[in-house]
Structure formats: structure tokens, C-alpha cells
Amino acid sequence: MQQVPVSEFAEKLVREALKRGFEEAAAIVSRQRSTMVKFANSEVSVVQRWDSLTVGLYLTKEGKILLTEIHPTGFEQASALIDRALAASPQVRPSFLYAPLPEPETFEPLSGLVDKAIIDAMNDPSSLAEAMLAGATGAERVAGALTLFHGQRGVATSKGARLEEEATGLEAYLRAFIGEASGQWAHGSRRLSKEAVERMARTAVQLAEMAKGRAADVEPGTYDVILSPMVVGNLMNLVGMMASGMAVLMGMSIFARAEPGSKVASEKFSIYDDPRNPELLGSTSFDDEGLPTRSKPIIEAGALRTLLHNSKTAAKFGAKSTGNAGLMFPHSWTLRVAPGDAKLEEMIAEVKRGLMITNNWYTRLQNYVEGIFSTIARDAAFYIENGEIKHPVARVRIADRLPKLLSNIELLGRDLYDISWWEVSPAVRAPYVLARNIGVSRPFV
Amino acid sequence: MHEDLLQRAVDLSLQLGASYAEARWHRHSGASLVVRNGEMIGYGESIEEGVGVRVLVNGALGFSATSTLTWDSVREAVEQAVKLARSHSRFMKRPIGFAEARMGRARYEAIAVKPFDSLDINGKLAVLVEPWERVKGTVKEARVMTMMTRYSEDVEEKTIINSDGAFVVSKVPRLTVGYNFVLLHPQKGTIQRSETFGGSGGLEQLERWKIPESAEEEARNLENVLLNGVEPPKGPVDVIVGSEIVGLIVHESCGHPSEADRIWGREAAQAGMSFIKPGMLGERIGGKYATVIDDPTIPGSYGFYLYDDEGVPARARYLYKEGVINEHLHNRWTASLWGTASNAAARAMDHNSEPIIRMANTYLAPGDHTFEELLEGVKLGVYMKSYMEWNIDDIRWGQRYVGLECYLVENGELTKPVRNPVLEVTTKSFYSSIDAAGREVRYEPGTCGKGEPSQGVPVWFGGPDVRLRSIPLGVVA
Numbered sequence: 001m002q003q004v005p006v007s008e009f010a011e012k013l014v015r016e017a018l019k020r021g022f023e024e025a026a027a028i029v030s031r032q033r034s035t036m037v038k039f040a041n042s043e044v045s046v047v048q049r050w051d052s053l054t055v056g057l058y059l060t061k062e063g064k065i066l067l068t069e070i071h072p073t074g075f076e077q078a079s080a081l082i083d084r085a086l087a088a089s090p091q092v093r094p095s096f097l098y099a100p101l102p103e104p105e106t107f108e109p110l111s112g113l114v115d116k117a118i119i120d121a122m123n124d125p126s127s128l129a130e131a132m133l134a135g136a137t138g139a140e141r142v143a144g145a146l147t148l149f150h151g152q153r154g155v156a157t158s159k160g161a162r163l164e165e166e167a168t169g170l171e172a173y174l175r176a177f178i179g180e181a182s183g184q185w186a187h188g189s190r191r192l193s194k195e196a197v198e199r200m201a202r203t204a205v206q207l208a209e210m211a212k213g214r215a216a217d218v219e220p221g222t223y224d225v226i227l228s229p230m231v232v233g234n235l236m237n238l239v240g241m242m243a244s245g246m247a248v249l250m251g252m253s254i255f256a257r258a259e260p261g262s263k264v265a266s267e268k269f270s271i272y273d274d275p276r277n278p279e280l281l282g283s284t285s286f287d288d289e290g291l292p293t294r295s296k297p298i299i300e301a302g303a304l305r306t307l308l309h310n311s312k313t314a315a316k317f318g319a320k321s322t323g324n325a326g327l328m329f330p331h332s333w334t335l336r337v338a339p340g341d342a343k344l345e346e347m348i349a350e351v352k353r354g355l356m357i358t359n360n361w362y363t364r365l366q367n368y369v370e371g372i373f374s375t376i377a378r379d380a381a382f383y384i385e386n387g388e389i390k391h392p393v394a395r396v397r398i399a400d401r402l403p404k405l406l407s408n409i410e411l412l413g414r415d416l417y418d419i420s421w422w423e424v425s426p427a428v429r430a431p432y433v434l435a436r437n438i439g440v441s442r443p444f445v
Numbered sequence: 446m447h448e449d450l451l452q453r454a455v456d457l458s459l460q461l462g463a464s465y466a467e468a469r470w471h472r473h474s475g476a477s478l479v480v481r482n483g484e485m486i487g488y489g490e491s492i493e494e495g496v497g498v499r500v501l502v503n504g505a506l507g508f509s510a511t512s513t514l515t516w517d518s519v520r521e522a523v524e525q526a527v528k529l530a531r532s533h534s535r536f537m538k539r540p541i542g543f544a545e546a547r548m549g550r551a552r553y554e555a556i557a558v559k560p561f562d563s564l565d566i567n568g569k570l571a572v573l574v575e576p577w578e579r580v581k582g583t584v585k586e587a588r589v590m591t592m593m594t595r596y597s598e599d600v601e602e603k604t605i606i607n608s609d610g611a612f613v614v615s616k617v618p619r620l621t622v623g624y625n626f627v628l629l630h631p632q633k634g635t636i637q638r639s640e641t642f643g644g645s646g647g648l649e650q651l652e653r654w655k656i657p658e659s660a661e662e663e664a665r666n667l668e669n670v671l672l673n674g675v676e677p678p679k680g681p682v683d684v685i686v687g688s689e690i691v692g693l694i695v696h697e698s699c700g701h702p703s704e705a706d707r708i709w710g711r712e713a714a715q716a717g718m719s720f721i722k723p724g725m726l727g728e729r730i731g732g733k734y735a736t737v738i739d740d741p742t743i744p745g746s747y748g749f750y751l752y753d754d755e756g757v758p759a760r761a762r763y764l765y766k767e768g769v770i771n772e773h774l775h776n777r778w779t780a781s782l783w784g785t786a787s788n789a790a791a792r793a794m795d796h797n798s799e800p801i802i803r804m805a806n807t808y809l810a811p812g813d814h815t816f817e818e819l820l821e822g823v824k825l826g827v828y829m830k831s832y833m834e835w836n837i838d839d840i841r842w843g844q845r846y847v848g849l850e851c852y853l854v855e856n857g858e859l860t861k862p863v864r865n866p867v868l869e870v871t872t873k874s875f876y877s878s879i880d881a882a883g884r885e886v887r888y889e890p891g892t893c894g895k896g897e898p899s900q901g902v903p904v905w906f907g908g909p910d911v912r913l914r915s916i917p918l919g920v921v922a
Binding site: 066067081084143184362367370422441 | 482485486489493494508509514526530532533534536537566567591625629637716717797837838839843844845847865869871874898899916917921
């Protein structure tokens, strides 16, 4: 079982589904091994390791869509779910989203998705964990996580697609504490670079250093805000999710009333779904319907260029699949924000009265269609006055509308950072960003 | 069959040098239906099953999981968990230990009165279509831009065996039904509502939830808010916080900061820390109405369990008691740090997840007021019944709740609808400002996120309506 290529397993399931009477079938089989070292108080709180096989099946009959997912021990268990789906099918109604599975297209495999150094390190990641802690010299204590993974993903469809891909990945993030001050940074890649992990740890410590001293409260109001790539990554996850055709159909998107080509952001701002870039975590050569992926702008120079589609949402919008299936929910693979040409110091110099926020979490929305949201700063945050960082500030909230934030972007940094962590997934390659006149709040009492 | 596999895993762990070992077979099986604007999108079934093994070796903790239920695969999981724990034990300055605990040896099941298979797929589809029909029919001047309804049933089964003698077998069915709609008016914009019903048990819960009636009433009231909502008053006013929001507040600002692992710093780089520090038991956090209980044993609750995933028998925990920080949520590890006993808060989402400290069903204790009595004496105030946006900082101190269905209170009466009032308070100011609480506790289900990788576990949040005195409200412009 362990030796069977995942695409062969997928193809066998597709054949089985057709034999039992389904008209179409797609199977996704992924086998993944991962190892994670979790730190807290500069100690290892737990080392975890996973070995999993996941099968997703998409089956149709007379326009009805049935989905199954299982972690099977063997083929028989997976095929038993096909029987259950068959038994359920007479009662299922035709899907409002139904469209035929796409015909396979020529595709180019991506090279460079596997780094053998990651596979080797998975057996004993302790020296890498040590490097991460060593990079945090100067911190009183650190917390964080280091994750390594290696897997195969196979897709087969009843239209004849049979594809398989192997990939590795690394995600590392660290929160460094010095007294009451803290800084956090993250790094994600398909490749192992000890230097990048150490640099990530040093950045976390540098931010904690900068944030030392009494953090002052900020008066609620409107400020220019410089957002670090950590914050940009978190907010761009939201933009990426909202760009899904399914999110639009569900009323979960600021693009629900936007036509492709319409202005949705500052003309300085572009964001891409970039699956063909093998440096980025999440990069892949084919989607869950077996179509080749392509890198493309979601927003380019401020204009909405495309929603992200599978063949079903594409049919609803009169568009073509963008290679972003998700059997039901199309999604971005990995996001990249185009850089600007500013250095961070130049961005700070441009701010008369503002804040620099280096990390955030807990982004929630009152209304997805209007993009009414707030998110909370954590770790190092600073008050800027007349082009200079004045002092650290206590936890504040950005509370505004996402379309306004996108439209008020004025400067983008020239350096890009590959961010992936608990609050940024899928991974985002992003620069620092300056947005003008953004609402900031904190508890009234 | 699984019991043999688990016992062998525990035995092998000890042979390989573990001082503690625990093996859990964990299975979720379920079905789901999704409907948009009354039309089916799809039907799904899933089975997620595997074994998770946790070991302590030289004071370091290792966890390993496999979805392949063969001895070869489980043996490899054990060997890897032991090996990884051993190789990382050199990082330990303070070896991990577990407090003594009485271990459960029991078998229990939450019984569905109406099992999931007592209604066919068509019947379940009808559960999702009727709310759409009602919402569509009740909205007059606005239109329903979109409405999603979803049905999900899940049966969670576990067998837990550990080297300290635990042997617990459990089965808990859970049902959730939810809707999300957006109302659109050309001039007034949009208003959006998400609501979920959930609990353990079977389809009998549907009768209690009255989902079509709830959806219709909410759509009617929210159209009124969209069309006629006014800004909340400026300056401090009395605020009646509805039970839906109270439940969320106590989950966020009492339950989470009372998790002892968070207080210790184990989640510092993920879900954050706590304003509660070691040694703060007994300190005051609010007034006499600030009693918050977390109780896994509530029959029918979404967060129901009788033994935790370390095999410790569950009980109600009084986290805040009459305004004082009274008790934290512990597993056996944090209990050893605090020199106390575990109160059975260790939960794992699935076989891939290590057990960590979690809430179950967290609620504010009821008071003695009727809703009318809460309104009495409010000259000018706002009643916040429901919410959409909320968040809280990573030490669980500064928090924000944006009201959705809200009304002005004038001279003890509900009058005009209020649009998007913002309650942004600290934990202490909230618990210190309650001057009366309703007599009825209501619960909402939620999936609480914590851990790395993130684990979502079912919980209830609950509480009565409460009255806060003299609170300044913000507004979403």
C-alpha cells in the first residue's frame, strides 16, 4: 500500500467509481509525512510527527455532486465509501453548481519542489531547532514552531487526467521576548535554508529589542499605518479567500459586486496567485480537477483582474477555470504581493502621524460584502511622528473597511519576505506596505 | 481490535524507555449537505480515523499519529515518538511531569433520541430549504443577495489507553445546522448574519432549535436594522448585552485566559498568553455577577464529555467565582506545575492532534432578572442582541464586539433599531460593570481554535442577558 504511487491509487478509485455507475469521478490522494518541533519558554514543549494518507473523491451522476473524504488503511476502505455514496445518490438533488469535469490540458511539471535536505532533516530536526534557538540570541525567552513536511499528491479524473507531484516544505516562526516587549517573525519555503531560519529568528529578536520600554496607549482615530509583511500576509489571506468564485457566490467577498477590470485597490497595488513559482510554499503544477495551474494577477495596478475558479464556479460566471480547484471551493495556492521601490526607512520618513504594526491576529468581519473588519496588533508596534519612530505602543486594533485599506495603499517596500505561520496560511510573499488614513481603536473603558 | 493495537503501542513505548505512554484510537464519521438559495450544492460523507500516540521520554514530550491502522504503522509511530522525544530532551531545562490522577476505566455514549439515519437525505434537505423559503418570504424592501444553509452530522468515537491505567471508550454524536445570509438594499447597503445551532445528540434537537422560525425572525429584524438603524448614542450609556454576546465574552475573556498552558506560555507564539499570571488565583477581576463556569458534563451540550483525553473524570470548573479568579483549566502537566490536580481539560480534535487544555461549555452564571426587569430603569441605553465581528488581544484583555441586531432602549422600552454599535472594553471593565443578570442561560455552539497545528474543538458558549452600567459605545462608520 505504502509503495503504490498516489496517482495510481487515485486512478484505481476513479475506475471503480465509474464501474459502480457514477458518470464522472475525480480522486485526490495525498500522502504526507511531517515533523514539528514546538517551543515555549525556550524549551521544546512537544515534538510531533504525522504520517497520513488522505483520499478525496468527487462523484457525479445526473448532475448530482457527491463528495467523500477518508483516511483509508487500504483501497477496500476507500472504495467502500463509493458504495455509500452510490446508495445516497438517488436522494441527492442535482447541484446548482454542476458542470462537467474539464478535459485534461497539456501541462508542464514544476521542478524544484523537493529539497532532499528537508527529507533528511525530518528524521531528526533537533540541529535545525538548535539553529533556530541560536538565532534568537539576545531574547530572554522564545516560543515558536518549526515544521518540515514531505508528501506526494496525486489526481486522477474520469476525463483521463492522471497527475502526481512530490513536494517538501518548511515553516518556521518565532516569538522573542525581552521583558514585556516581544517581536515575532516567520518564514516559509519549499527549501531548507538554515540561514533563512536564523535570519527569521534574528528579526524576531530585533523587533523585541526595538519594542523595549514602556508601551504607550494610542488615542483612537485615523492614522497612517505601516504594515509589516506579517500583517500584509494575514490580510492578503483574506483577499485571496474573497477572490474565490465560491466566496462570491456565498456572499463572503468584497468582490461580490465588482466586475473584472473594476478598480478595487490603489493603482500601486498588485497581488498574484503564484503557484508556478517553486520557491513558494503552496506552489503546485496542477489543481484538484487535474488542470495545469498558472500564475496570474488577482488584482493588478489596482484593478480586479480575475476571480479564482474551478470549472464549476467558472461556468456560473461565464469564465474559464483558472486552475484553482478545490473540488468545490476554488482557492489561491500561494500569494505574492508585488514589491514597490521604497526602503522601510523611506516609508517611515513619509509618515507624519502614524503607526508601524509588525504582527497581528484575530481578523474578523462584521460584513464580508462590505469588508468591515478589525484585527489586533500584537508584539512590536510603534508610534511614528514626523517621519521618526517615537515609542512602542500598546495593543491596538485596526478597524476599518478592507476596500478602503486596499485603496489607500501608497507605498510598498522593495524587499519581499516569505511569510507562513499560524495566522498566515497559505503562504504569502509580501513587502512592507504604507496605507494612509486607516481607523485605529482600543478599548474605551 | 483497536484496544489490542493501543495496548501494544503503550507497552512498546514503555519498553523503548518512555516513562508515560498514551494511545488513542479516534474516529470521526459524518455527513454534510450544503444548500444555496434553496438549491442543493452537494452532499458529502467523510471518515477520519487513526491512532495518536503520546510519550514522555527523559522529560520531553513526543506525539506521533498515523491514519494507517496496522501494527506496522502504529509501531513506527511509537518508535518515532520515542526517538523524537529523546533527541529533543536535551532542550529541556525543566522536565515535563504529570500530576497524579485517578484514571477512568469506563465506557460511555451520548444517546441520540432520533438517530441521524432516522431521516433520509430528502428530509435533511428540507431542514435547509425551509429557512430559505421563510427568509425570502419575509424580506420586503431589501432583497436576499444570497443565503447558504448547511447541515452537518458527526459521530466521534474514541478509545484511550494509557500507562497509568486509563481505559476509556466513548461515542458522542453531534449535529450542527447553520445559515448565513446577506440582505441588500440599493441605498442602504448590506447586512449579513451567520448563525449556527449545535449540540450533542441526534435529530431531536431540530425541534428545539426552530431554525425556520429563527431565520425568518432574524431576517425581518435585520431588514429593519438595515433600513432604519440609527447610530448608537454618544457618551456612556447602559448596555444590555444579549446572551449570545455574553457567552462569547466569557469564552474569550474568562475561558481562554484561564487555560493553564496559556498562562505558562506554551501557546505564546500561536494563540497567545494570558493576563492571568501564575500566582493570581484569588485576585479580583469583577463584581459579584462575575461567576463563570466551564462544565463538560452538561447533557446535550456541544462540548460534552465525561472523561478527558488523558482519562481524567470531568467535572464543572468554577473559573471566576463572584468576581474572583478561582480556578484554572488544567491537564496533568499543568496540574503538576501548579501543585494541584487535573480538572480534566485535555482534549484532542482528532487522531492527528495532541491533547491540550481546552474549554468545554463555558457560561456566565444566571441572575434573577427577567428581560423586562433588565430594561427597567434604563433611561437611555442600547440592547445588543447579536453580533458578527469580534476579537480579543493575545493576553485576553482588550476585546471588541460589533452588534448586529441592536435596539435603542429609552425609558425602559426598546425603540429604534441601532446599526453597528461597538462594545470595546477590557476584561476587568466588563466583569466590573455588570449590575444585573437575567435568569435564563442560553447556549450557542462554536468551534474553538487553539494549538499547533490548530485544533478546532466543539464548545458551547453561554450566559444570560446582562446589564452594564455607563459604557461608552463606538460605531462602525
